Each structure stands twice: as C-alpha cells, then as structure tokens.
Amino acid sequence: EVQLLESGGGLVQPGGSLRLSCAASGFTFGSYAMNWVRQAPGKGLEWVLSISGSATSTYYADSVKGRFTISRDNSKNTLYLQMNSLRAEDTAIYYCAKAPGSYPEYGWFDSWGQGTLVTVSS
Amino acid sequence: NFMLTQPHSVSESPGKTVTISCTGSGGSIASNYVHWYQLRPGSAPTTVIHENHQRPSGVPDRFSGSMDKSSNSAFLTISGLKTEDEADYYCQSYYSTNWVFGGGTKLTVL
Numbered sequence: 538e539v540q541l542l543e544s545g546g547g548l549v550q551p552g553g554s555l556r557l558s559c560a561a562s563g564f565t566f567g568s569y570a571m572n573w574v575r576q577a578p579g580k581g582l583e584w585v586l587s588i589s590g591s592a593t594s595t596y597y598a599d600s601v602k603g604r605f606t607i608s609r610d611n612s613k614n615t616l617y618l619q620m621n622s623l624r625a626e627d628t629a630i631y632y633c634a635k636a637p638g639s640y641p642e643y644g645w646f647d648s649w650g651q652g653t654l655v656t657v658s659s
Numbered sequence: 660n661f662m663l664t665q666p667h668s669v670s671e672s673p674g675k676t677v678t679i680s681c682t683g684s685g686g687s688i689a690s691n692y693v694h695w696y697q698l699r700p701g702s703a704p705t706t707v708i709h710e711n712h713q714r715p716s717g718v719p720d721r722f723s724g725s726m727d728k729s730s731n732s733a734f735l736t737i738s739g740l741k742t743e744d745e746a747d748y749y750c751q752s753y754y755s756t757n758w759v760f761g762g763g764t765k766l767t768v769l
Binding site: 572574583587646 | 691692694696698702703704705706709710715749751752753756757758759760761762763
C-alpha cells in the first residue's frame with residue numbers, strides 16, 4: 538500500500554525558511570515522479586512543484602520560482618521542499634503527491650499524503 | 660493561459676445522480692487528459708477518475724468521467740449518491756508543463 542507522510546510544517550515569520558519532508562513507502566520510490574500541491578485556507582488546490590524519479594527534471598509554478606526548491610533522496614525514500622523567503626500567501630496545507638510514472642509529464646497524481654500545514658505570519 | 664472552471668457548489672439527494680462540469684478556456688480540453696480528485700475535510704485527497712474516464716481500483720463504479728469537445732468540458736458523474744460522497748471535487752489537467760486545477764466544486768448530499 539502506498540503511504541506518503543508529510544512533516545515539517547509549522548508557524549514561520551514572513552521572510553523565513555522552512556523545509557518540508559515526505560516519507561514514502563509501499564512502492565519503488567525512485568521509479569516515480571513526485572509533486573507538491575498546496576491548498577490555501579478557503580481556496581482550491583494549486584500545483585507547486587514536480588520532480589522526476591531520477592531527479593533530472595524539475596518544474597516550478599511561477600508563484601514559487603526562485604524561492605522554493607524541490608529535491609529527493611531516493612536512498613531514503615524521501616521527498617523534500619525547501620521554502621525560502623516565505624510570504625503570507627504561502628500559508629497553506631502542503632500535500633505530497635505521487636505521479637503514476639517516472640516522469641512528471643504523466644500529468645496527474647495517483648496517491649496523496651495527508652498534508653502538513655504551513656502558516657506564515659508575524 | 661489554460662484554465663479550468665467548475666461550479667462553486669452542487670447539491671442533490673441521496674440515491675440521485677449528480678454531474679459536475681469542468682470547462683476549459685484558453686485551449687482545447689480534449690488536448691490532454693482530465694483527472695478528478697475528491698477532498699474530504701481531515702482526509703488525504705483521493706483520485707476518483709484519471710485520464711478522462713478511468714477509475715482507480717477501489718473507486719466504486721458509481722463514479723464516471725466523460726468529455727464533450729463541443730462544449731470544451733469534462734464531467735464527473737456520481738450516481739446512487741451516498742452521504743459519504745459529500746466532499747469537494749477538483750478537476751485537473753496537464754498543459755505545457757503546468758498542472759492546472761479547476762476551482763473545485765462542493766458537493767452537498769442532503
């Protein structure tokens with residue numbers, strides 16, 4: 538059974554940094570692309586970043602380009618999201634989501650974690 | 660930019676059938692697959708339809724997906740509504756290295 542467990546969320550001041558992790562199990566982690574999707578309070582889902590299974594390709598939404606970095610450690614079955622220069626509008630539940638293949642261009646998400654809440658506020 | 664538009668909310672009675680629309684703008688919705696996700700408060704999102712009409716294992720056949728090129732729209736239909744189907748539903752498509760979501764539809768089963 539695929540399991541995705543996010544951690545690392547919390548309260549951070551504007552301009553601060555935070556690193557989220559997503560521990561994966563139940564599948565061959567390095568064979569699948571992974572993604573981060575967020576949901577701001579009272580808002581809809583927003584795709585944020587994607588990374589291929591081998592980490593050779595990454596994609597970023599314009600809203601986070603230059604501030605957020607996606608990475609993965611296939612030896613630890615873990616996905617990361619490094620968030621810098623955080624803004625109030627980054628406040629959201631951040632979900633890690635698995636793609637059905639090794640390339641993000643498969644274009645959809647077949648498994649999701651429960652999410653971790655990031656609050657950016659002074 | 661390619662966008663997907665959904666109705667903000669729909670409601671229907673248990674046992675009935677409801678259809679949620681997802682209309683594309685800025686491009687042809689038929690150019691790429693449409694996928695549907697269910698979000699219940701406090702639960703992880705789940706995929707209910709992928710690639711226009713495919714149902715993941717474990718999703719009941721009460722859920723079905725379709726597309727109408729003439730209206731540039733995709734549809735999620737849920738038949739035999741149950742109270743447990745009450746949730747937010749999002750359509751999503753991949754368009755030019757951008758994963759686009761609709762704004763979501765709140766389904767109330769009353």
